[in-house]
Amino acid sequence: MAHAAPTPGMRTPGTRAPSGPPSGTSSGTSSGAGHATDVFGERTHLVMKWAVPVALGLVFGYWAAANRRSAGPITGWNILFGFVAALAFIALYVGIRAVAPRTRREVHALMWAVFAGCAIGFLVNQSGSSVLYSVGVSLAVAAGFFAVMFYRYYTHEDAEGHRIE
Numbered sequence: 001m002a003h004a005a006p007t008p009g010m011r012t013p014g015t016r017a018p019s020g021p022p023s024g025t026s027s028g029t030s031s032g033a034g035h036a037t038d039v040f041g042e043r044t045h046l047v048m049k050w051a052v053p054v055a056l057g058l059v060f061g062y063w064a065a066a067n068r069r070s071a072g073p074i075t076g077w078n079i080l081f082g083f084v085a086a087l088a089f090i091a092l093y094v095g096i097r098a099v100a101p102r103t104r105r106e107v108h109a110l111m112w113a114v115f116a117g118c119a120i121g122f123l124v125n126q127s128g129s130s131v132l133y134s135v136g137v138s139l140a141v142a143a144g145f146f147a148v149m150f151y152r153y154y155t156h157e158d159a160e161g162h163r164i165e
Helices: 043-071 076-102 105-126 131-156
Strands: none
Touching: 043 076, 043 105, 076 105, 105 131
């Protein structure tokens, strides 16, 4: 028979409820978010809110530029292409991150799947592969990404899109 693991403040059968919070624990979270697993502060979340898209965008831009030059010399146009690809990636990532949580879980998962599929398809296309091959890889990545994201949102949200604690 399975039992719940004890947590601070949890009563065992036959004991009285404590009148206040248990000693050594606080009654709330430091960030005010209300998530029990939130170990970082608000400042860290704010920094990472912008650091993650920029880091991913720079990696994406470098990868796209490297695929496009196909082991040739690095030129100014190649560097410019990499930065423009990075900027487009960052803008789309931030835009989807802002809009997607306001949608139903199916649309939310679909938006991230389309984004991931298009990004990978673009990278494959820059390597000189045929358009049909890059579309096929893009669709395969998008389908897998949709399945994973839909499962995540389906198990962590109710039908109205409210996060389940």
